[in-house]
Amino acid sequence: MNFKIMPKAAFPGWVNRLRDHHRVVGPKQKHGQYVFDVIDDVADLVLHYSNSVLPPKKYLVPQKEVLLNYRLDGSHLEIATEPEPTVILGVHTCDVHALKLFDRIFSQGFTDQHYQAHRESVTLVSLECLETCSANSFCRDMGTASATDGFDLHMIDLGAAYAFSVGTEKGADLFKGFHQVFDALDSDLAVINETLQEKWGRFPYRLDFDVQEMPELLKASFNSALWDELGQKCLACGSCTQVCPTCYCFDVTDEVDLLLEEGQRVRRWDSCQIHEFAMVAGGHNFRERLAARQRHRFMRKGKYQMDAYGMVGCVGCGRCARACLAHITPIDVMNELYVRSQAEEAPALAGLMEAPL
Amino acid sequence: MNMLLDEVKQSDSIYMPIPARITAVTTLTAQEKLFTIELPHELCLNHEPGQFVQVSVFGVGEAPISITSSPSRSNGTFELCIRKVGDLTNVIHRMERGALLGIRGPFGRGFPIERFRGKDLLFVCGGLGMAPLRSLVNEVLDDRGNYGRVILLYGARQPADLLFQDELAQWQARDDVEVHLTVDCPDEGWNRCVGVITRLFPEVEVDARNTVAVVVGPPVMYRFVLKELKKLRIPKGNIWFSFERRMKCGVGKCGHCQLNHVYTCQSGPSFNFAELEFLEEAFS
Ligand SMILES: Cc1cc2nc3c(=O)[nH]c(=O)nc-3n(C[C@H](O)[C@H](O)[C@H](O)COP(=O)(O)OP(=O)(O)OC[C@H]3O[C@@H](n4cnc5c(N)ncnc54)[C@H](O)[C@@H]3O)c2cc1C
Ligand code: SF4
Ligand code: SF4
Ligand code: FES
Numbered sequence: 001m002n003f004k005i006m007p008k009a010a011f012p013g014w015v016n017r018l019r020d021h022h023r024v025v026g027p028k029q030k031h032g033q034y035v036f037d038v039i040d041d042v043a044d045l046v047l048h049y050s051n052s053v054l055p056p057k058k059y060l061v062p063q064k065e066v067l068l069n070y071r072l073d074g075s076h077l078e079i080a081t082e083p084e085p086t087v088i089l090g091v092h093t094c095d096v097h098a099l100k101l102f103d104r105i106f107s108q109g110f111t112d113q114h115y116q117a118h119r120e121s122v123t124l125v126s127l128e129c130l131e132t133c134s135a136n137s138f139c140r141d142m143g144t145a146s147a148t149d150g151f152d153l154h155m156i157d158l159g160a161a162y163a164f165s166v167g168t169e170k171g172a173d174l175f176k177g178f179h180q181v182f183d184a185l186d187s188d189l190a191v192i193n194e195t196l197q198e199k200w201g202r203f204p205y206r207l208d209f210d211v212q213e214m215p216e217l218l219k220a221s222f223n224s225a226l227w228d229e230l231g232q233k234c235l236a237c238g239s240c241t242q243v244c245p246t247c248y249c250f251d252v253t254d255e256v257d258l259l260l261e262e263g264q265r266v267r268r269w270d271s272c273q274i275h276e277f278a279m280v281a282g283g284h285n286f287r288e289r290l291a292a293r294q295r296h297r298f299m300r301k302g303k304y305q306m307d308a309y310g311m312v313g314c315v316g317c318g319r320c321a322r323a324c325l326a327h328i329t330p331i332d333v334m335n336e337l338y339v340r341s342q343a344e345e346a347p348a349l350a351g352l353m354e355a356p357l
Numbered sequence: 358m359n360m361l362l363d364e365v366k367q368s369d370s371i372y373m374p375i376p377a378r379i380t381a382v383t384t385l386t387a388q389e390k391l392f393t394i395e396l397p398h399e400l401c402l403n404h405e406p407g408q409f410v411q412v413s414v415f416g417v418g419e420a421p422i423s424i425t426s427s428p429s430r431s432n433g434t435f436e437l438c439i440r441k442v443g444d445l446t447n448v449i450h451r452m453e454r455g456a457l458l459g460i461r462g463p464f465g466r467g468f469p470i471e472r473f474r475g476k477d478l479l480f481v482c483g484g485l486g487m488a489p490l491r492s493l494v495n496e497v498l499d500d501r502g503n504y505g506r507v508i509l510l511y512g513a514r515q516p517a518d519l520l521f522q523d524e525l526a527q528w529q530a531r532d533d534v535e536v537h538l539t540v541d542c543p544d545e546g547w548n549r550c551v552g553v554i555t556r557l558f559p560e561v562e563v564d565a566r567n568t569v570a571v572v573v574g575p576p577v578m579y580r581f582v583l584k585e586l587k588k589l590r591i592p593k594g595n596i597w598f599s600f601e602r603r604m605k606c607g608v609g610k611c612g613h614c615q616l617n618h619v620y621t622c623q624s625g626p627s628f629n630f631a632e633l634e635f636l637e638e639a640f641s
Binding site: 280 | 366368369370371372373413415416417418419440442443457575576577601602603605606608609610611612613615616617618619620623637638641
């Protein structure tokens, strides 16, 4: 692979240069947690961080996004304006994988031009995680603890310098006119390889089965009693889906100003955990029970997204586990489903073993 | 003529509706009105029976509505039958000839009428299900020679709720359409079947191997009708449903219409039972 090397001392200068032509956002510390926010002062940027509260999806599918602006008298109607050029710094690789899924979702079938415009305006500078970032994350299991594409630039912290792997031309352009980057030498490559090799030991496996088995496991668990048990605990608050980097479901509403002159059609994050999500006129609710909604959420992560888009819908970031006041965590849910499936399979398998040849 | 959907796709937003004009409003029942809609100059809808459009009023909102006119009768204008249930539908009900509505679509997959050719057709319809079904019925009747028997089982709450009563009378007057009606609450003049739609099944005999059933109605109806159709031994792939789900975007993005991994607004709203058999949420 082709790497560029930037001494750490040059890094703040580089970020400041980026700010000339871009909004630069990255992880910052806030009330003891990490959030992606605009970097006005490079000193605020924290590249050694555990998962941000909200994933960087908020820059691609904003929590509230205006789709159309209009005047109610019909004299004016326009598609909301282009987003500003943005560099997102320090994106963990789990979040890179999540955005790869978004890229598929928003382009398959109909192209969502609003997403597309955000995507084009964003230059993604991701960061190699060198250790597991929380007890809730299981990126190693989900195959998201590293990334080979989906970024424009990808950084690895080598101690005294950063190594950058260049993913796209857009990424390479961020170095234009900046002199303190060098082509990697053999000795740099040796340090890179050493750094990468050492990291894997710091990522424990947390699922008791391999991710390849996840869609099948969920399929077999559709009628599991666990969904009812989760339904009993869940508060239907929707926090899990808000913080999830692969959740994007939205509601569309019209908002009108107080003078009833101007209005906007906006989309906002919605959640399949909320009661009304699947309700139709006449009052029928296709997922009336909390158990059905919990099942839908986990099915979507572990199976449906695979069926619909060819990628598993969970990247193992662990944010939902941290956000859930009812302590529902994907690691526990998946492992429990696995344990129960094994308990069901064991007698059948034993029978198979004992059968005379 | 350009197709409306191409116009929508080529704009800078798939969420941008195209303004269309209401050219006629007909009151059908206390709750439903029929709106005739004219698209802007040189645009046509070119829909399949069973497809829907996203209808919007700026400042109020947007909703999926089935196209109730058949492709054969949608030359320049098309029709929507809208029940008054909430914010948007109430506002639309107050609109008059000349008012503008926003339209996007047509979306979804309609009924594959080319596969219905030569077959006997058993239409099973409950309540507002007549809105999407009428498109298919009229398409078939306008090309009557290409189909076998046409049987309609139609149930409503009360006689006054039956939609498109003029057309219904015309269909009943024809000797090549078999119409069976039922209502939950009869009035004095009613001398036909009383009760839920499944009560009509004993009245019909079908050649199962050559029959396509098309079922459109409220969600609660489907399980019961399916049971009857299985009794009749109609092949799974020849049992068609139109599925209602909550829909916000109509283009496979917002997630509301999901039924297992399937997006009803894209792969549906029409599905055959062979496709649904392994989708556990289909009849939830
Ligand atoms: C494919 C499809 C075809 C349809 N065809 C027709 C038709 O031909 N004629 C017709 O009158 N209606 C049809 N509907 C139903 C119609 O979309 C709803 O009645 C409409 O969205 C209600 O909007 P509202 O703003 O008036 O109601 P609201 O004020 O938004 O809500 C009133 C009630 O409607 C429910 N609702 C909200 N949004 C939707 C939604 N997107 N879909 C279903 N229910 C919703 C709410 O849960 C609430 O119970 C169809 C729905 C679908 C999915
Ligand atoms: S489901 Fe939970 S662990 Fe998986 S990607 Fe979403 S927030 Fe992260
Ligand atoms: S965060 Fe926890 S309590 Fe809230 S909806 Fe999700 S699973 Fe339920
Ligand atoms: S209506 Fe939005 S995904 Fe189907």
